[in-house]
Amino acid sequence: MEKTITLALxxxxxxxxxxxxxxxxxxxxxxxxxxxxxxxxxxxxxxIVRDRGVEVDPSTLITDGMRIVNDPEVDIVxxxxxxCTFAREFILQALKNGKxxxxxxxxxxxxxxxxxxxxxxxxSGLIGFEASVAGGIPVIKTQREGLVANNILSIYxxxxxxxxxxxxxxxxxxISFDEALRDAQKLGYAEADPSFDxxxxxxxxxxxxxxxxxxxxxxxxxxxxxxxxxxxxxxDIEYAAEFDYVIKxxxxxxxxxxxxxxxVHPTLLPCSNLLSSVMDSFNAISFRGDIVGTNMYYGxxxxxxxxxxxxxxxxxxxGRALVSGTLRNRNDFHNTAxxxxxxxxxxxxxxxxxxxxxxDQPGVLAQISGILGKNNISISDVYQKERRAGDAxxxxxxxxxxxxxxxxxxxxxxxNLDIIKADTVFIRMEE
Amino acid sequence: MEKTITLALxxxxxxxxxxxxxxxxxxxxxxxxxxxxxxxxxxxxxxIVRDRGVEVDPSTLITDGMRIVNDPEVDIVxxxxxxCTFAREFILQALKNGKxxxxxxxxxxxxxxxxxxxxxxxxSGLIGFEASVAGGIPVIKTQREGLVANNILSIYxxxxxxxxxxxxxxxxxxISFDEALRDAQKLGYAEADPSFDxxxxxxxxxxxxxxxxxxxxxxxxxxxxxxxxxxxxxxDIEYAAEFDYVIKxxxxxxxxxxxxxxxVHPTLLPCSNLLSSVMDSFNAISFRGDIVGTNMYYGxxxxxxxxxxxxxxxxxxxGRALVSGTLRNRNDFHNTAxxxxxxxxxxxxxxxxxxxxxxDQPGVLAQISGILGKNNISISDVYQKERRAGDAxxxxxxxxxxxxxxxxxxxxxxxNLDIIKADTVFIRMEE
Numbered sequence: 115m116e117k118t119i120t121l122a123l124x125x126x127x128x129x130x131x132x133x134x135x136x137x138x139x140x141x142x143x144x145x146x147x148x149x150x151x152x153x154x155x156x157x158x159x160x161x162i163v164r165d166r167g168v169e170v171d172p173s174t175l176i177t178d179g180m181r182i183v184n185d186p187e188v189d190i191v192x193x194x195x196x197x198c199t200f201a202r203e204f205i206l207q208a209l210k211n212g213k214x215x216x217x218x219x220x221x222x223x224x225x226x227x228x229x230x231x232x233x234x235x236x237x238s239g240l241i242g243f244e245a246s247v248a249g250g251i252p253v254i255k256t257q258r259e260g261l262v263a264n265n266i267l268s269i270y271x272x273x274x275x276x277x278x279x280x281x282x283x284x285x286x287x288x289i290s291f292d293e294a295l296r297d298a299q300k301l302g303y304a305e306a307d308p309s310f311d312x313x314x315x316x317x318x319x320x321x322x323x324x325x326x327x328x329x330x331x332x333x334x335x336x337x338x339x340x341x342x343x344x345x346x347x348x349x350d351i352e353y354a355a356e357f358d359y360v361i362k363x364x365x366x367x368x369x370x371x372x373x374x375x376x377x378v379h380p381t382l383l384p385c386s387n388l389l390s391s392v393m394d395s396f397n398a399i400s401f402r403g404d405i406v407g408t409n410m411y412y413g414x415x416x417x418x419x420x421x422x423x424x425x426x427x428x429x430x431x432x433g434r435a436l437v438s439g440t441l442r443n444r445n446d447f448h449n450t451a452x453x454x455x456x457x458x459x460x461x462x463x464x465x466x467x468x469x470x471x472x473x474d475q476p477g478v479l480a481q482i483s484g485i486l487g488k489n490n491i492s493i494s495d496v497y498q499k500e501r502r503a504g505d506a507x508x509x510x511x512x513x514x515x516x517x518x519x520x521x522x523x524x525x526x527x528x529x530n531l532d533i534i535k536a537d538t539v540f541i542r543m544e545e
Numbered sequence: 546m547e548k549t550i551t552l553a554l555x556x557x558x559x560x561x562x563x564x565x566x567x568x569x570x571x572x573x574x575x576x577x578x579x580x581x582x583x584x585x586x587x588x589x590x591x592x593i594v595r596d597r598g599v600e601v602d603p604s605t606l607i608t609d610g611m612r613i614v615n616d617p618e619v620d621i622v623x624x625x626x627x628x629c630t631f632a633r634e635f636i637l638q639a640l641k642n643g644k645x646x647x648x649x650x651x652x653x654x655x656x657x658x659x660x661x662x663x664x665x666x667x668x669s670g671l672i673g674f675e676a677s678v679a680g681g682i683p684v685i686k687t688q689r690e691g692l693v694a695n696n697i698l699s700i701y702x703x704x705x706x707x708x709x710x711x712x713x714x715x716x717x718x719x720i721s722f723d724e725a726l727r728d729a730q731k732l733g734y735a736e737a738d739p740s741f742d743x744x745x746x747x748x749x750x751x752x753x754x755x756x757x758x759x760x761x762x763x764x765x766x767x768x769x770x771x772x773x774x775x776x777x778x779x780x781d782i783e784y785a786a787e788f789d790y791v792i793k794x795x796x797x798x799x800x801x802x803x804x805x806x807x808x809v810h811p812t813l814l815p816c817s818n819l820l821s822s823v824m825d826s827f828n829a830i831s832f833r834g835d836i837v838g839t840n841m842y843y844g845x846x847x848x849x850x851x852x853x854x855x856x857x858x859x860x861x862x863x864g865r866a867l868v869s870g871t872l873r874n875r876n877d878f879h880n881t882a883x884x885x886x887x888x889x890x891x892x893x894x895x896x897x898x899x900x901x902x903x904x905d906q907p908g909v910l911a912q913i914s915g916i917l918g919k920n921n922i923s924i925s926d927v928y929q930k931e932r933r934a935g936d937a938x939x940x941x942x943x944x945x946x947x948x949x950x951x952x953x954x955x956x957x958x959x960x961n962l963d964i965i966k967a968d969t970v971f972i973r974m975e976e
Contacts, residue, residue: 136694136836147693244691250837252691259690260675260683262578263567263857388843391822405567406681406844406854412819413840423837426694438871 117150119433122182124204125195126159126175129218129245131166132422133192138168144426148433156182159195183207190432192425193217198225205230209237214441216428218245218421224319227332231447240441242428247320248273248397250420251413252427257327257401258446264403266328269367270544273320275395275415276304276311277343277363281380282393285351285360291344303395313342314363314378321365324399325376328367329454332447333376339459341379350469350539353510354382356497359467360390361541374454375462382467382543460519465494465543470509470528471536478509478533485531489524491516506535512543548581550864553613555635556626557590557606560649560676562597563853564623569599575857579864587613590626614638621863623856624648629656636661640668645872647859649676649852655750658763662878671872673859678751679704679828681851682844683858688758688832689877695834697759700798701975704751706826706846707735707742708774708794712811713824716782716791722775734826744773745794745809752796755830756807758877759798762884764807770890772810781900781970784941785813787928790898791821792972805885806893813898813974891950896925896974901940901959902967909940909964916962920955922947937966943974 121137123130137144137154145152154174162175176182183191183204191208193215195201201222208215210233217223223230223243234241244254248271257266272278276298283294295312298304310316318338326332343363354361364381367374383390388410392398397415402408414420435441472478483493495512513521525538552568554561568575568585576583585605593606607613614622614635622639624646626632632653639646641664648654654661654674665672675685679702688697703709707729714725726743729735741747749769757763774794785792795812798805814821819841823829828846833839845851866872903909914924926943944952956969 132836140694140696140836143696144694251840252687255691256683256687259862260686260858261854262861263571263575263854265571265574388819388822391819403854405563405571405857406851409682409842409844411840411842414838420837423692423694423834426836427691430693431690440869440871 117437118153119148119150119436120187120189121152121154121192121429122156122158122185122188122190123154123192123194124158124179124182124201125193126157126162126166127194127196128418129421129425130157130159130194131168132418133194133425134170135168136419136422136426144430148430148437150433150437152433155188156185158182179204180207183213184211188213189436190214190216190429192429193219194425198222202226202230205241206233209233209239209241212238214239214242214432216242216245216425216432218243218425220246220316220319220323224322224335227322227326231332238441240432242432243323244428245421245424247323248399248411248413249415249417250423251397251399251411251415252424253324253399253411254327255427256411257324261401261403261406261409264405266401266403267369268402269324269328269365269399270389271317271321271324271365271397271399272362272389272392273365273397273399273415274311274317274363275397276308277317278392278397279303279395280312281343281346281351281361281363284346284348288348288352290348291346312344314340317363317365317378321367321376321378324365325367325374327446329369329374330446331453333456337376337456339377339379343380345539346380346541347539349508350467350541353469353497353508354467357495357512358385359383359543360385362389362392364544366544369454372452372454373457375457377459377462380541382541384545387545460522462518463515464518465515466513466521467541467543468511468513468525469539470511470534471506471538472509473533473535474505474507475533481531481533482509482528485527486513486524489520491520491524548868549584550579550581550867551618551620552583552585552623552860553587553589553616553619553621554585554623554625555589555610555613555632556624557588557593557597558625558627559849560852560856561588561590561625562599563849564625564856565601566599567850567853567857575861579861579868581864581868583864586619587616589613610635611638614644615642619644620867621645621647621860623860624650625856629653633657633661636672637664640664640670640672643669645670645673645863647673647676647856647863649674649856651677651747651750651754655753655766658753658757662763669872671863673863674754675859676852676855678754679830679842680844680846680848681854682828682830682842682846683855684755684830684842685758686858687842688755692832692834692837692840695836696800697832697834698800699833700755700759700796700830701820702748702752702755702796702828702830703793703820703823704796704828704830704846705742705748705794706828707739708748709823709828710734710826711743712774712777712782712792712794715777715779719779719783721779722777743775745771748794748796748809752798752807752809755796756798756805760800760805760885761877763878764887768807768887770808770810774811776970777811777972778970780939781898781972784900784928784939785898788926788943789816790814790974791816793820793823795975797975800885803883803885804888806888808890808893811972813972815976818976891953893949894946895949896946897944897952898972898974899942899944900970901942901965902937902969903940904964904966905936905938906964912962912964913940913959916958917944917955920951922951922955
């Protein structure tokens with residue numbers, strides 16, 4: 115083949131190693147599919163000594179990332195260094211130099227999206243970020259191209275494998291959040307500091323990208339309501355099951371009447387919803403389009419090789435365009451008209467699961483339902499099973515659709531009742 | 546926008562109407578995304594009088610399909626006429642004229658694939674056929690682009706909505722195939738002559754396309770083993786459930802050691818497999834790639850608007866390339882080396898569900914298992930519940946992995962036993 119696409123890798127960690135392995139293992143296939151030779155000229159990392167279990171030409175290893183970003187021969191910079199400092203500088207410099215960039219760095223794109231996508235606009239290069247959402251599942255391409263005929267009306271995503279692993283474990287083994295977290299940490303599914311995963315931040319980063327593509331604008335993190343899963347107990351999971359619901363950490367985008375919702379929180383999903391069957395560390399995303407209806411995509415959302423699959427897909431995509439001489443910025447994010455307003459969480463309307471810890475005495479139900487009713491919240495189901503005289507007992511209620519503002523008002527009023535013995539847990543529901 | 550992409554529609558039926566509606570409803574959005582104006586110059590159909598519930602400019606309506614295929618102004622011909630006669634001629638002529646073609650015609654592509662894809666090779670136009678497999682789910686793009694880094698090792702598809710609807714109905718309501726079929730016909734899910742759907746032919750057409758893309762060659766229909774669902778009874782579905790399995794009509798592609806399997810048949814799937822949760826007329830396809838592992842895609846596989854979503858996605862894809870001046874044939878099917886051998890069904894190895902109708906008398910189990918054992922088939926589970934003295938009773942066996950040739954030999958020997966009172970049903974299993 116006459117043409118060669120020259121690659122440079124920034125960050126020789128887990129995903130970087132997967133990319134190097136993939137480029138080696140499927141070299142022939144990839145070069146045929148791209149219609150050009152692929153040459154990995156540089157691998158930059160602070161540690162160029164450690165054995166990654168894959169053979170590389172020592173002359174490609176380098177510690178100076180900026181040098182490869184400025185190498186005129188390099189066509190595509192693969193940024194897998196992570197973080198928001200050096201990675202940001204490398205990407206901006208690469209774009210400035212007219213190179214294309216492939217990255218899995220959702221945190222960076224979510225925190226500095228506007229700056230980076232503006233730099234892309236001014237560059238002759240492109241950014242591919244398929245690997246930044248849902249690892250091996252090509253949801254970015256699907257949303258941009260496969261569903262291009264559609265206005266995306268809603269997105270529901272289980273897009274954090276760690277949180278889903280923990281919730282699955284809690285459900286299957288009836289163990290607490292802390293126990294399940296320790297297990298996830300032992301298996302390497304969760305970090306020593308798990309906050310990004312279990313507090314919903316990582317899901318919010320990814321939701322920001324999916325939602326921004328759907329609305330064709332760039333949202334910022336402070337527009338997303340984020341709530342994690344630390345307060346979910348194995349009992350809530352059990353009670354939800356009594357009503358044929360499971361609890362999942364969902365990332366939700368909805369668009370209606372020019373308003374959008376962007377929220378990440380634990381959610382009760384009915385067992386009839388296919389997303390409720392997504393177990394362990396798997397990811398799944400469902401899109402509803404105005405033309406196509408509902409589609410769902412499922413697979414591994416993280417890990418060395420699944421994520422490498424997405425990184426290499428972006429390399430091939432950009433490489434094909436380089437071969438045919440037509441890199442073309444798609445302007446996905448640069449909606450100038452109709453920028454939607456993001457709804458405050460207080461204004462959303464949905465059904466709620468509530469678990470009250472109450473003293474088991476006559477009149478409790480009347481008191482609580484009275485306050486709910488006064489706040490325009492009507493109850494669809496009540497569940498009270500265990501009874502321990504004198505002791506606090508759980509009282510579960512499922513509401514009809516209610517406004518979050520009303521729910522919060524009612525719950526703060528209920529919190530002052532003598533019969534309430536612990537903080538009330540409330541979890542939003544979706545169908 | 547300076548450029549205009551000129552479209553011509555062949556076939557103003559259900560899908561054609563959906564395409565016209567989509568082009569109208571999302572005109573602004575589509576033109577922004579394509580970066581050009583979209584003009585639907587012609588709508589050809591033998592019936593240009595009937596009201597389709599969508600307003601069209603009467604001057605676009607025409608009965609002469611060949612005229613629009615030869616109109617030099619037309620960039621993209623949308624072939625939704627169906628069938629293998631006129632549609633074939635239109636497509637070949639359009640390609641000869643350097644036009645691109647978008648089609649949902651899986652039967653034509655499966656029956657005349659080599660001729661049509663060869664014509665595409667020689668043309669400056671492209672064929673888009675996203676809508677020909679799994680309606681609104683963009684699996685062709687996913688396979689070609691999203692999973693481009695992978696050797697596809699296996700594909701499992703529920704890709705006929707009618708058959709899946711019937712099997713779901715039989716399972717939920719414990720009714721016979723005939724009853725469920727009549728219900729599907731009443732709802733318009735099944736044709737008066739349902740053979741394409743229930744005998745697996747339509748699934749085979751789609752499998753041929755998916756398998757051909759995976760192997761990068763063009764298979765022919767006679768290389769696919771095809772078995773439908775007419776012989777499945779509600780009892781088989783019930784017995785399968787006893788072992789935590791469901792019965793689905795699956796299209797299967799597998800590649801191993803340079804050999805491929807291409808087969809469509811009813812299959813017992815464990816409830817732990819997400820495909821087992823795909824109900825009613827929905828479709829789902831799972832791919833296993835050597836890099837990414839297993840991914841699954843789910844949605845509506847047919848219908849006016851879902852299929853239109855896929856047709857319009859192809860129009861946008863090709864339109865974008867026309868705008869940037871780089872239509873590029875991807876040579877997907879033109880593997881010259883390593884053309885894989887398709888395995889004969891006799892040579893496959895899998896687990897089997899067998900339902901024998903036997904006289905309920907001592908020694909029956911010994912006789913049957915003796916013959917199975919002699920043919921290298923070992924039994925993993927046996928199930929016999931109903932007992933009616935003297936009468937024939939069902940005896941269910943699940944085997945360990947066995948070679949199909951051995952299974953057929955054993956069953957033909959068993960068929961000659963006096964204790965066997967009806968044809969033995971055997972259904973292949975997958976994990």
